[in-house]
Every structure is written in C-alpha cells, then in structure tokens.
Amino acid sequence: MKHRKKLTVALLFGGRSAEHEVSLSSAAAVYRNIDKNKYRVISLFISKEGKWKRVATPLLPPAKLAAGTSGSFLPWSTEPPPASGKPDLLPAHFKADIYFPVLHGPYGEDGTIQGLFEMADVPYVGAGVLASAAGMDKAVAKALFTMNRLPVVKYATLVETDWKKHRAAVLALIEREFSLPFFIKPANLGSSVGISKVKERAETIRAIRRAFRYDRKILVEQGVQGREIECSVLGNDRPKASLPGEVIPHRDFYDYRDKYIEGKTQFRIPADLPEATVNEVKRLAVEAYRAVDCAGMARIDFFLEEGTGKLYVNEINTIPGFTEISMYPKLWQASGISFPSLIEKLIRLGFERHRRKKRCLERRGE
Numbered sequence: 001m002k003h004r005k006k007l008t009v010a011l012l013f014g015g016r017s018a019e020h021e022v023s024l025s026s027a028a029a030v031y032r033n034i035d036k037n038k039y040r041v042i043s044l045f046i047s048k049e050g051k052w053k054r055v056a057t058p059l060l061p062p063a064k065l066a067a068g069t070s071g072s073f074l075p076w077s078t079e080p081p082p083a084s085g086k087p088d089l090l091p092a093h094f095k096a097d098i099y100f101p102v103l104h105g106p107y108g109e110d111g112t113i114q115g116l117f118e119m120a121d122v123p124y125v126g127a128g129v130l131a132s133a134a135g136m137d138k139a140v141a142k143a144l145f146t147m148n149r150l151p152v153v154k155y156a157t158l159v160e161t162d163w164k165k166h167r168a169a170v171l172a173l174i175e176r177e178f179s180l181p182f183f184i185k186p187a188n189l190g191s192s193v194g195i196s197k198v199k200e201r202a203e204t205i206r207a208i209r210r211a212f213r214y215d216r217k218i219l220v221e222q223g224v225q226g227r228e229i230e231c232s233v234l235g236n237d238r239p240k241a242s243l244p245g246e247v248i249p250h251r252d253f254y255d256y257r258d259k260y261i262e263g264k265t266q267f268r269i270p271a272d273l274p275e276a277t278v279n280e281v282k283r284l285a286v287e288a289y290r291a292v293d294c295a296g297m298a299r300i301d302f303f304l305e306e307g308t309g310k311l312y313v314n315e316i317n318t319i320p321g322f323t324e325i326s327m328y329p330k331l332w333q334a335s336g337i338s339f340p341s342l343i344e345k346l347i348r349l350g351f352e353r354h355r356r357k358k359r360c361l362e363r364r365g366e
C-alpha cells in the first residue's frame with residue numbers, strides 16, 4: 001500500500017498573554033493527541049516577551065522552552081528566494097503545511113497572529129482575522145450579537161478619555177441603567193483579569209479604575225443570577241454545535257483564582273438541562289458563531305437566568321482551552337468526537353478555508 005506523505009503541522013504556543021501557562025497545557029494536550037501516523041509536528045514556542053523558538057516538543061518544562069528564544073521573527077525571511085518559483089515567505093525551520101495557533105488571549109486569539117499567517121499565505125487552524133479580533137473584543141462581539149438579534153445582557157461601553165471628561169455623567173448613567181450587582185470588565189482580556197462584580201454603588205469607581213488598568217475600553221454589564229452554560233462549535237460555513245456543558249464556579253463568580261489557582265470549579269459535561277433548553281443553546285451558539293463570521297472552532301458561553309429561564313450569550317472564545325479536561329474537547333467527546341479526530345477535523349477545516357480563499361483571490365486576479 002502506498003503511504004501518503006505526512007503533513008507537517010506547526011503548533012504555536014506560549015505567547016504574550018496572561019494565559020501563557022494555559023496555552024502550554026493546551027499545546028501539550030494537542031501534541032499528545034494528534035495522530036502521529038498522519039502528521040509530523042513541529043513545535044514553535046513563543047515566550048512571554050514575544051520571542052520565538054522552535055523546540056523539540058511542547059512537553060518540555062517551561063524553563064527549557066524559554067531558554068535561548070530568538071529575538072526577532074520575520075515571516076518574510078531574509079533568506080534569498082529560490083532560483084525558481086515563488087520566494088519563500090517563511091524561514092525554513094518554521095515551515096509547515098498548516099499552522100495551529102494554540103494561543104489564548106491577546107496576540108494569539110485576537111487576529112494578530114492570524115494576520116501574520118495571511119501575510120505569509122499559509123493555511124492555519126481556527127478563526128480568521130476578523131472573527132478573532134471581533135471575538136476578542138467583548139464590546140464589538142456584543143454589538144454583532146445584538147445586530148443579529150441574539151439575547152445579550154444590558155451593557156454599556158466606556159473609553160477612558162470619556163470617563164475622564166464626563167465622570168459625573170457616566171456615574172449617573174450607570175446608577176440609572178444598572179441595578180446591583182453589575183459587572184465591570186476590560187473589553188479585550190480573557191481569563192477574568194480586571195473583572196469586578198460590583199455589589200455596592202460605592203465600589204463603582206474602584207471597579208472602573210481597575211478595569212482601565214488593563215484596557216482603554218471597558219464594559220459595564222448587568223449581572224445575571226443563574227447558571228453558566230458553555231457550548232462548543234465546529235465548522236466553517238456549516239458549523240455544528242456540541243451538547244452544552246455547565247461551569248459551576250466555586251467562588252462568587254468565575255474569576256481568575258477560580259479558573260487557574262484554586263481549581264475547585266466543577267464542570268458538568270453534558271449539562272443537566274431540559275431538551276428544549278439544550279436545543280436553544282445549540283441554536284444560539286451556531287447563530288453567535290455566524291454573527292462574528294467564525295471559522296474552525298469556538299466555544300460560546302451563556303448565562304441561564306434563574307427564575308426566568310432566559311438565555312443570554314455572554315462571549316465567544318475562538319481559541320478555547322484545549323487541555324484534555326477542558327470544556328471544548330470534552331463537550332465534543334460527549335457528543336461523539338474524540339480528541340484526535342477533533343484535531344484532524346480542525347486541520348481539514350483550516351485547509352478548506354485556505355483553499356476557498358485562494359480560489360476567490362485567483363478569480364479576482366490577486
């Protein structure tokens with residue numbers, strides 16, 4: 001039997017965001033679960049400072065990964081172009097058939113690295129530039145959800161210069177429009193950094209200042225009392241939703257300590273929900289995915305309000321946690337797709353998207 005040539009998949013992990021460590025765990029899980037009979041893996045580590053290095057595997061201890069990283073990374077390498085054919089856009093030791101960013105948060109999940117892949121004209125796994133950037137910015141994502149008639153909590157967006165200029169008016173608006181408790185969060189961060197649950201009016205200013213430490217744009221959001229439901233979506237233009245899962249925070253809300261330090265959060269996979277709610281979560285998850293024009297994968301997070309049973313779309317994560325115990329792969333497992341076949345599907349979707357785009361560009365003569 002003829003063996004097909006193995007495809008080379010480059011895993012990119014680590015990265016400059018607060019979720020650097022989570023990314024290391026996610027990449028290790030992808031590395032362990034990728035079908036090595038089909039794929040050759042190259043591992044590209046990005047340090048917290050944004051320096052790059054090719055390493056043996058993501059399974060190395062963090063100190064080993066970070067040792068001797070290269071200061072500059074230019075995808076349009078300084079290598080001379082080959083005598084024939086197109087110039088090489090990537091340095092030889094970074095070359096792969098497809099790139100898989102397993103990077104969470106800013107500089108990984110926000111369209112920046114996706115832009116690099118587009119410039120280098122290489123296939124990659126997951127959402128494109130637009131969906132990544134829109135999904136990362138909670139204010140933009142909410143605006144797109146609202147335009148597509150998806151249920152979102154009442155919210156307001158505030159940029160720092162307006163806060164400084166119109167403090168009294170802003171505080172009056174918050175007082176008038178939002179009842180306690182409400183949430184104040186930076187627009188562009190994940191992992192609950194800079195988020196406050198405001199339970200007394202006197203805490204408002206402190207919460208606003210805290211959020212502005214991390215971003216020039218913040219959101220005020222009406223608090224929802226209820227359950228936190230999450231749903232995995234997979235696909236390009238025909239996305240499918242998994243069974244929903246539930247996160248049961250150990251603390252007052254699902255904050256940074258609960259997510260990454262104390263680890264006492266409980267997960268219910270799948271969530272214990274009536275069939276009608278399951279179907280509604282799945283429908284809304286696919287709609288939210290389409291609203292930001294997502295591709296590849298995303299996890300959509302919801303609130304299910306106590307008493308009313310109303311669902312609200314909270315956020316979309318275009319590179320969700322990817323460890324063996326993370327919600328995204330676990331929900332697919334519960335829905336009949338194993339971790340290795342999930343990785344394979346994502347790789348196929350990445351190639352499909354690239355091919356489709358190339359065909360359109362060719363027709364346009366670009």
Ligand SMILES: Nc1ncnc2c1ncn2[C@@H]1O[C@H](COP(=O)(O)OP(=O)(O)O)[C@@H](O)[C@H]1O
Pocket residue numbers: 153183185189190191192193195221222223224225228249253254255301303314315
């Ligand atoms: N409007 C809200 N109502 C109730 N809880 C909220 C609200 N916004 C955030 N939270 C709580 O804070 C956590 C983190 O907020 P989230 O918007 O998901 O940001 P992140 O991108 O950091 O995950 C949520 O999982 C939830 O526990």
Ligand SMILES: [Mg+2]
Pocket residue numbers: 301315
């Ligand atoms: Mg969240």
